[in-house]
Amino acid sequence: MNTIDLHMHSIFSIDGTYQPEELYAMCKKQGIRYMAIADHNSVRGSRKLLDVKKEDDPAVVPAIELDCTCEGKDFHLLGYGIDVKDPVYEKIENDFLSQEIQNGEARLAYTREKIGFQFEDAVIDRLKILGVITPEAIMEACMMDERNRKHERMQPYLEGGSRSDNPMVNFYWDYFSQGKEGYVPTVFPKLRDMVDMIHSQGGLAVLAHPGNNVKEEEALLKAVISCGIDGMEVYSSYHSAEQIQYYKKKAQEAGLLETCGSDFHGKTKPSIHPGQCDCPDKEREILEKALKKIL
Known part of the structure; x- marks a missing residue:
């Protein structure tokens, strides 16, 4: 049974379904020990849960999923162990929402x-x-x-x-994704700048579902890694078995953390459930040690 899910979205994402407290209850029922609400460009879901939760199990990792760019390509960057009360996140969210309303x-x-x-x-x-x-x-x-x-x-x-x-x-x-005919260009911050910001708060910067954005392009992956990321979301609901092995190998070669996340949203992804993505025992132990350092 998987005990870690570091990628879920609440109602504070523009495409999420559930309140943070509901996600917490789901994770507790599933036996998840470490969870993270990583809303799109918002810390409000993570912050709300941290403010109201009264139990230690599952542990809640402060988190966000940031839209950013590298080499002209859009990426999602997960930030873990961040300061969810830093006012910088309010500006990031407001900038994102103002563009998305027009888009x-x-x-x-x-x-x-x-x-x-x-x-x-x-x-x-x-x-x-x-x-x-x-x-x-x-x-x-x-x-x-x-x-x-x-x-x-x-x-x-x-x-x-x-x-x-x-x-x-x-x-x-x-x-509507980048490269498709209906894509609407949006101004996102640079990936390197977001990595630096996360690090300045003592957090970990992790590339989300690389199979969806990198698509096994070696040069592009190298450019992303050079920005100083700490890990890759190797175990993702988006990844095939072959992609998991590919990114596992690349993460190990670069000395990066291998993380695990379902990317659960609710009704917009009905086939995805909390705790759906598992990772091997060895990787789980390494990941748990890294999480304990930022909690």
Whole structure:
């Protein structure tokens, strides 16, 4: 049984479903001993749980997932053991949200005009989180609209389709992630700067789900490692068995920590559950020792 999940999202992520306290209860029920709420560009979920939790098991690792760039490529950087009360995180979140509110309008237009899906504006308004309409929420609205059921582009996301395991987040990856036609450019901080910030607070900087962003590009991975990261999320719900072995080897060659995270969100990734990703006993022991140093 896996006892570590260092990558979960709460309602304070623009695409999360559950309150921090609900995530804590789920982890406790699962027998998880170390957990982290790593919301997108926000420490509010992590901070709230740290403020209200009254038990020591599971241990809560202060965390965040930061959007940042390296070599012109967008990455997600996990920060562990950070100071969640540092005002720098409020600025990071506000900068991110102000851009995402504008980006949402562009994505709505693309979905209607280029993809050809239909949706009700009133439904879109109900699905907004923190004023943001995410690609996942757009897809949720489109899947609720019967007019789209026979649309050719909707078929992969419906039951039995090739993208039906996590249709909402898959819609994001297929149409709005970097390199896709519907991608909306966003100004993110430099990865190296975010690594330095995390280190200045005594924390650990870990590259999230590298298989999704690095895609086994050796030169790109080398550039990311050169920014001073402490670890890679080797054990991720996104990774195939082959990718796990690839990033395990690369992490060990670079002397990096191998971390474990489900990237649980809730309804936007229905096939993912807390504690879903396991890691071998040896790596778990090393990871637990590293976590104890930052708690």
